[in-house]
């Protein structure tokens with residue numbers, strides 16, 4: 009049987025990983041500045057994470073959500089502590105799309121309304137509501153098309169105000185990435201996030217902070233949205249949460265009340281996923297990785313700004329996007345082929361850096377040396 013070919017693949021088979029390095033089946037080493045798409049938060053195969061999952065595997069891997077699972081409660085407490093969202097509640101699921109799907113569904117249950125405001129260039133996942141709130145018609149199947157999502161320009165407070173004035177009684181919630189990832193590293197401004205909070209309060213709507221990519225400490229704060237100094241009502245999380253073990257979740261404000269059967273999942277919150285997620289938080293706290301993301305990110309952003317051929321640099325902490333001059337548009341491929349460095353991309357022309365929060369300064373310098381050499385090489389052939 010062949011694989012269903014939905015991914016354009018690099019012809020590289022990765023079979024081993026440690027920290028910010030990965031190796032292919034021929035033993036070639038690569039530097040991973042992509043973090044397996046923002047997923048690797050504390051480093052590939054981090055020893056404490058491996059041990060915690062291993063120990064959990066020997067105790068119990070799975071039981072259904074029909075019994076008390078103390079490890080879920082431990083995770084909820086650890087998340088309250090690391091996020092600073094003290095009295096928030098936790099619902100666990102398995103992926104980013106599922107987290108956003110549940111967040112929007114919950115906003116609708118809570119308000120009894122149907123419409124969600126989302127933003128241009130947003131990406132929220134591929135399940136039915138999440139993809140409908142994603143600004144990319146090419147991945148929205150006819151069955152997922154709906155009039156319930158209202159797309160507005162990012163950071164346009166007037167458009168937001170008008171939309172609430174016109175539809176306020178129908179709006180269940182607003183969903184927004186603190187920094188758009190797939191859309192090309194575009195930040196929601198502090199004023200805009202504060203305006204979302206204000207209009208959601210005024211009109212009784214739910215503010216959903218999609219933190220799937222920009223959350224979990226990557227930007228130097230636990231949630232990128234925290235920069236605005238206001239709380240969202242729901243935070244969706246996945247990617248960095250399990251460091252590669254599939255786990256997602258939503259943090260839910262105390263004002264939103266649970267009802268039996270309102271949300272549910274078979275695998276969400278299974279003990280293995282909780283063990284992986286706890287290990288991530290423990291390592292982040294022990295090694296101070298959130299502060300480290302901020303410092304290393306600032307260093308990297310400054311260095312990128314001084315790199316010849318780099319046109320623009322955007323982002324915060326270790327969530328960075330930069331655009332190269334037109335004649336250097338093959339930089340990403342040259343970095344991979346000739347300098348064995350993985351980076352991410354955002355169409356049409358942004359290179360995304362989403363390394364592990366534990367990436368070392370030496371590895372960041374190694375990346376910068378590779379980038380400078382790639383620029384020199386491409387400039388010769390241009």
Ligand SMILES: Cc1ncc(COP(=O)(O)O)c(C=O)c1O
Pocket residue numbers: 103104105106108131132133134185189190218219220221222246247
């Ligand atoms: C901001 C954001 N939300 C949601 C998702 C969907 O997450 P998943 O692929 O785990 O469903 C992604 C994935 O890239 C994302 O970047």
